[in-house]
Amino acid sequence: MTQDAIVAARSISRSFFSNRVLNDVSxxxxxxTIHALLxxxxxxxxxxxxxxxxxxxxxxxxxxxxxxxxxxxxPAIARAAGIAVVQQELSLTSQLSIAENVGMGxxxxxxxxxxxxxxxxxxxxxxALVGLEQDLARPVGDLPLGQQQxxxxxxxxxxxxxxxxxxxxxSSLSAHEAANLMAVLRRLRDAGTAVLYIxxxxxxxxxxxxxxxxxxxxxxxxxxxxxxxxxxxxxxLMVGREPGDLFPRWTPSAEPAPIIAVEGxxxxxxxxxxxxxxxxxxxxxxxxxxxxxxxxxLGLYGAIPAVxxxxxxxxxxxxxxxxxxxNARGLAYVPADRKRExxxxxxxxxxxxxxxxxxxxxxxxxxxxxxxxxxxIALADRLGIKGDLTREVQALSGGNQQKVALAxxxxxxPPVLLLNDPTRGVDVDTKREIYALLxxxxxxxxxxxxxxxxxxxxxxxxxxxxxMRAGRLVRVLERTELSEEAIVSAAMESAVPGAAA
Amino acid sequence: xxxxxxxFAAARWQAVLRSRPMLTVAMVALAWIGASFxxxxxxxxxxxxxxxELAAIVGLVSIGQxxxxxxxxxxxxxxxxxxxxAIGVPLVTxxxxxxxTAPALFILLCATLIGALNGLGIALLRVHPMIMTxxxxxxxxxxxxxxxxGSAISAQNAVLSWLGNARPGGISASVLLxxxxxxxxxxxxxxxxxxxxxxxxGTNPLATSLSGIGVRSTTIAVYAISGFTAxxxxxxxxxxxxxxxxxxxDSYLLASIASVVLGGTSILGGRGTYxxxxxxxxxxxxxxxxxxxxxxxxGWRNILFGTxxxxxxxxxxxxxQRR
Numbered sequence: 134m135t136q137d138a139i140v141a142a143r144s145i146s147r148s149f150f151s152n153r154v155l156n157d158v159s160x161x162x163x164x165x166t167i168h169a170l171l172x173x174x175x176x177x178x179x180x181x182x183x184x185x186x187x188x189x190x191x192x193x194x195x196x197x198x199x200x201x202x203x204x205x206x207x208p209a210i211a212r213a214a215g216i217a218v219v220q221q222e223l224s225l226t227s228q229l230s231i232a233e234n235v236g237m238g239x240x241x242x243x244x245x246x247x248x249x250x251x252x253x254x255x256x257x258x259x260x261a262l263v264g265l266e267q268d269l270a271r272p273v274g275d276l277p278l279g280q281q282q283x284x285x286x287x288x289x290x291x292x293x294x295x296x297x298x299x300x301x302x303x304s305s306l307s308a309h310e311a312a313n314l315m316a317v318l319r320r321l322r323d324a325g326t327a328v329l330y331i332x333x334x335x336x337x338x339x340x341x342x343x344x345x346x347x348x349x350x351x352x353x354x355x356x357x358x359x360x361x362x363x364x365x366x367x368x369x370l371m372v373g374r375e376p377g378d379l380f381p382r383w384t385p386s387a388e389p390a391p392i393i394a395v396e397g398x399x400x401x402x403x404x405x406x407x408x409x410x411x412x413x414x415x416x417x418x419x420x421x422x423x424x425x426x427x428x429x430x431l432g433l434y435g436a437i438p439a440v441x442x443x444x445x446x447x448x449x450x451x452x453x454x455x456x457x458x459x460n461a462r463g464l465a466y467v468p469a470d471r472k473r474e475x476x477x478x479x480x481x482x483x484x485x486x487x488x489x490x491x492x493x494x495x496x497x498x499x500x501x502x503x504x505x506x507x508x509x510i511a512l513a514d515r516l517g518i519k520g521d522l523t524r525e526v527q528a529l530s531g532g533n534q535q536k537v538a539l540a541x542x543x544x545x546x547p548p549v550l551l552l553n554d555p556t557r558g559v560d561v562d563t564k565r566e567i568y569a570l571l572x573x574x575x576x577x578x579x580x581x582x583x584x585x586x587x588x589x590x591x592x593x594x595x596x597x598x599x600x601m602r603a604g605r606l607v608r609v610l611e612r613t614e615l616s617e618e619a620i621v622s623a624a625m626e627s628a629v630p631g632a633a634a
Numbered sequence: 635x636x637x638x639x640x641x642f643a644a645a646r647w648q649a650v651l652r653s654r655p656m657l658t659v660a661m662v663a664l665a666w667i668g669a670s671f672x673x674x675x676x677x678x679x680x681x682x683x684x685x686x687e688l689a690a691i692v693g694l695v696s697i698g699q700x701x702x703x704x705x706x707x708x709x710x711x712x713x714x715x716x717x718x719x720a721i722g723v724p725l726v727t728x729x730x731x732x733x734x735t736a737p738a739l740f741i742l743l744c745a746t747l748i749g750a751l752n753g754l755g756i757a758l759l760r761v762h763p764m765i766m767t768x769x770x771x772x773x774x775x776x777x778x779x780x781x782x783x784g785s786a787i788s789a790q791n792a793v794l795s796w797l798g799n800a801r802p803g804g805i806s807a808s809v810l811l812x813x814x815x816x817x818x819x820x821x822x823x824x825x826x827x828x829x830x831x832x833x834x835x836g837t838n839p840l841a842t843s844l845s846g847i848g849v850r851s852t853t854i855a856v857y858a859i860s861g862f863t864a865x866x867x868x869x870x871x872x873x874x875x876x877x878x879x880x881x882x883x884d885s886y887l888l889a890s891i892a893s894v895v896l897g898g899t900s901i902l903g904g905r906g907t908y909x910x911x912x913x914x915x916x917x918x919x920x921x922x923x924x925x926x927x928x929x930x931x932x933g934w935r936n937i938l939f940g941t942x943x944x945x946x947x948x949x950x951x952x953x954x955q956r957r
Contacts, residue, residue, distance in 0.1 A: 500830070
């Protein structure tokens with residue numbers, strides 16, 4: 134078993150400032166094995182990846198690569214050994230083309246210049262492999278988040294890695310694209326690649342991986358074969374206690390009259406969409422990645438230019454022309470990319486929670502520290518954000534950051550919540566809290582629009598699911614017809630000629 | 635519900651002492667004490683008061699610059715606006731008024747409008763702040779050369795010369811004006827929603843816009859404020875000198891940026907305080923006075939300023955990596 138180990142890390146410890154993130158962690162990556170690394174947010178997964186790929190040096194411990202012992206992996210050693218990482222935080226250069234991003238750092242040269250025809254050819258191969266159908270000359274910044282993730286994966290494959298580390302590669306991929314990625318990974322495994330796979334989606338882990346290492350608070354709590362382990366067992370390994378149901382019980386609370394009704398809505402990629410949103414429902418928005426779902430939400434929110442044949446928002450006719458106008462009509466939007474679009478990372482939790490009220494209040498009204506603190510504490514308590522609220526938001530785990538991004542809207546009591554993939558990169562416990570919260574919002578009579586790339590989420594939480602393809606709304610599935618298969622087939626069906634809606 | 639003291643850790647006094655504004659205050663004190671030993675007259679009340687009068691002008695220009703930099707921009711037109719104001723007041727002859735208040739107010743309005751125009755270009759046409767304000771400065775300098783030519787324009791303006799020269803109760807009127815303006819600036823930045831919007835905008839414009847803050851109106855307002863404070867400084871320059879000429883405001887551009895950066899405001903936006911800019915401005919005029927005292931060439935002053943700014947920007951470059 135040990136002779137096919139490519140990377141073997143032993144007794145790794147690492148601290149940041151005085152905070153011990155990894156403590157005596159050992160892990161072995163073997164050729165031809167897909168190895169799962171599980172753990173809640175903040176368990177130390179990203180730090181471990183950093184150490185294995187040479188981005189970070191361990192404080193103690195050593196790492197064998199192909200039988201050669203290193204005290205720390207330097208980036209050059211990692212590259213020579215063929216270790217490639219697909220980061221969770223996308224590391225793409227948005228102004229450069231897809232092909233250039235894919236080849237970045239390993240560009241084919243001819244006479245000292247970039248050999249663009251070779252680059253295009255090879256980039257095309259790997260992009261086809263991950264199922265990215267785009268003009269490779271397009272700047273990456275133009276792509277939706279999910280397709281950027283595919284570029285990130287293609288970039289890793291471009292180097293023909295012997296060890297491939299993927300940090301939540303499917304967090305913004307739809308079921309179809311995720312399935313495609315898994316087929317690619319199986320093929321790589323069969324060709325002898327060692328794969329380290331990190332995901333919060335347990336069914337993927339069960340379907341794909343043979344071996345699992347579980348981290349909890351920086352310590353390995355399990356390192357075993359996945360044979361005979363089921364989803365409940367996996368959660369038990371991660372959380373260290375019995376899991377409850379992930380999804381809250383679904384009870385109908387939708388009111389018949391719509392709070393938002395639009396016809397002929399076009400915005401960005403969105404073409405001619407007619408839809409209604411009701412109070413008391415969770416309306417899912419699904420489909421393959423990048424079919425205009427995000428533009429739909431942004432268009433409704435007044436954040437991108439939009440036109441509509443007819444529109445009524447909360448009793449007011451016409452689309453909101455700006456974000457403040459949308460806020461005034463009771464809409465709130467929680468973005469998918471919370472670090473870039475949702476939060477002010479260098480400021481405190483309390484300050485972030487106050488931001489929408491800074492926008493609403495008269496410019497020169499006196500700010501009252503005491504009342505701001507009271508409101509911040511009440512919000513933090515309501516969503517279970519613990520600890521010192523003067524901490525900078527960038528110091529929080531993904532789950533807690535998401536709670537801040539959501540909580541800041543609650544003071545204005547918005548009747549319509551537009552949520553863009555709110556559980557992306559969030560650990561299981563926080564996911565459960567967010568799910569319960571969404572159903573509670575619906576029960577309170579709010580309209581919740583849930584854009585999600587996680588199909589089980591759509592099936593278990595939503596009253597209805599609107600499925601989009603190529604900017605059009607192709608199906609609205611009612612609760613009774615909801616299933617993962619129904620959503621995936623609706624997302625794909627108009628690809629068949631003649632079946633377009 | 636948990637108690638406020640549990641959820642809001644008290645600011646530690648050690649952290650306050652180690653902050654950049656305090657560091658700048660310490661540097662000023664050190665420079666003053668050190669210089670007094672070598673040159674007995676340096677630490678005298680009259681000389682210090684004179685330094686504060688010089689710092690008042692830099693400090694006024696730096697109010698707008700601080701707010702703009704906190705909001706993630708930069709205003710390269712402040713020097714030109716100072717000149718517009720210093721030359722403009724004597725030109726507004728049709729608003730004849732024995733106290734000189736009307737022409738002064740009129741020019742302040744013009745300066746504010748010039749600033750608002752900067753903001754319009756940046757917010758609506760999405761021109762980079764550096765390009766927009768540099769183009770504005772160049773444009774204004776061209777207009778001024780056409781109007782004023784190479785000659786100095788003298789002014790008889792009662793209000794402004796009082797502001798520039800009077801010392802009620804031994805304290806300079808210009809310093810009192812600066813104190814008042816500083817109090818308003820600090821209140822605006824730290825105690826109003828408008829100030830909070832500036833910090834939000836400078837930290838993350840996209841998240842700010844999606845949070846329902848009017849990015850355009852905030853941008854236009856902050857550049858208008860910068861135009862106003864530069865105009866006010868220009869009026870004071872005129873009051874002190876009794877005349878204005880093309881180029882009289884040029885030195886205030888770099889001085890304003892230097893005092894903002896010296897005061898610990900991040901040139902990347904989103905972090906900072908005018909409380910740091912105040913000692914920053916005083917430190918700058920002190921350095922100038924020291925160089926004069928040593929009989930060194932004015933070239934040395936510029937070399938020192940340039941080096942200082944570069945050193946501080948290197949520090950904030952390290953900050954960028956941590957973001």
